[in-house]
Amino acid sequence: MIRFDQVHKQFGSHVVLRDVSFTVQRGETVVIVGFSGAGKSVCLRHMVRLEGADSGLVEVDGQAIDLLNRKEMRALRSRFGVLFQGAALLQWMSLFDNVALPLRERTSLGEAEIAKRVEERLEWVGLLDAAERLPAEVSGGMQKRAGLARAMVMDPEILLYDEPTSGLDPVTSRSIDELMLRTNRERGATSVVVTHDLISALAVGSRILMLHEGQVVEYCAPEAFVKSEVKVVQDFLAAQQITG
Numbered sequence: 001m002i003r004f005d006q007v008h009k010q011f012g013s014h015v016v017l018r019d020v021s022f023t024v025q026r027g028e029t030v031v032i033v034g035f036s037g038a039g040k041s042v043c044l045r046h047m048v049r050l051e052g053a054d055s056g057l058v059e060v061d062g063q064a065i066d067l068l069n070r071k072e073m074r075a076l077r078s079r080f081g082v083l084f085q086g087a088a089l090l091q092w093m094s095l096f097d098n099v100a101l102p103l104r105e106r107t108s109l110g111e112a113e114i115a116k117r118v119e120e121r122l123e124w125v126g127l128l129d130a131a132e133r134l135p136a137e138v139s140g141g142m143q144k145r146a147g148l149a150r151a152m153v154m155d156p157e158i159l160l161y162d163e164p165t166s167g168l169d170p171v172t173s174r175s176i177d178e179l180m181l182r183t184n185r186e187r188g189a190t191s192v193v194v195t196h197d198l199i200s201a202l203a204v205g206s207r208i209l210m211l212h213e214g215q216v217v218e219y220c221a222p223e224a225f226v227k228s229e230v231k232v233v234q235d236f237l238a239a240q241q242i243t244g
Helices: 040-046 070-077 095-106 111-124 140-152 170-187 198-204 231-239
Strands: 002-011 014-024 029-033 055-060 080-083 158-162 190-194 207-212 215-220
Touching: 002 040, 014 040, 014 055, 014 215, 029 040, 029 198, 040 158, 040 190, 080 140, 095 111, 095 140, 111 140, 140 170, 170 190, 170 198, 190 198, 207 231, 215 231
Parallel strands: 029 190, 029 207, 080 158, 158 190
Antiparallel strands: 002 014, 002 055, 207 215
16 A cells, blocks of 8 residues: 655745645556646655655555665565656667566576566567567567566566556557556556556546646546546546546
């Protein structure tokens, strides 16, 4: 379980998160949406302490992560897998080696076991045949899938997705949605997704949280979200031509 309690964050005079409170339950998929600059990605980074709160509390399974020492924080982060915006693959490494990287850096597994795990994850995302290709040799959608395979290779309990469909065409975006749904359904991971793509949000989310000017303005199931009477939510829906 992830819990934000009155989390406040600002950079200089610019307030990004204004006393944000919400809970992500184990096994659910929470999607954070909002206009650009609403604080979505900053919120995500707080979950693994890539950003620290100026005030308030971030907890993972009851642990206040700002109080953890370096060793404890490393152990906590090992429970997370992150799909970064743009996939963040190392361009000089094959897809296989990109996916293998966390295993080689953070475990003592032999190469035979690493190869077995990497091939399983690449097969899961439909990329086994492209294992030896470089990121520049594959499409943006394939890079996102390779990034997901890397995020999954350590069998994390919690998956964080930062704009997983950004820059992709609609068909490829929907294939990424299906992969996220399948990952949640078959592996039981808790997932937090940050996206501008409301079609994706409505497809994959157990609940949708909307941030506006650093504040939570709505947090509910998808079917309730599209019927929300909050004006900024309706403006956001209308901008993507979605009606309740």
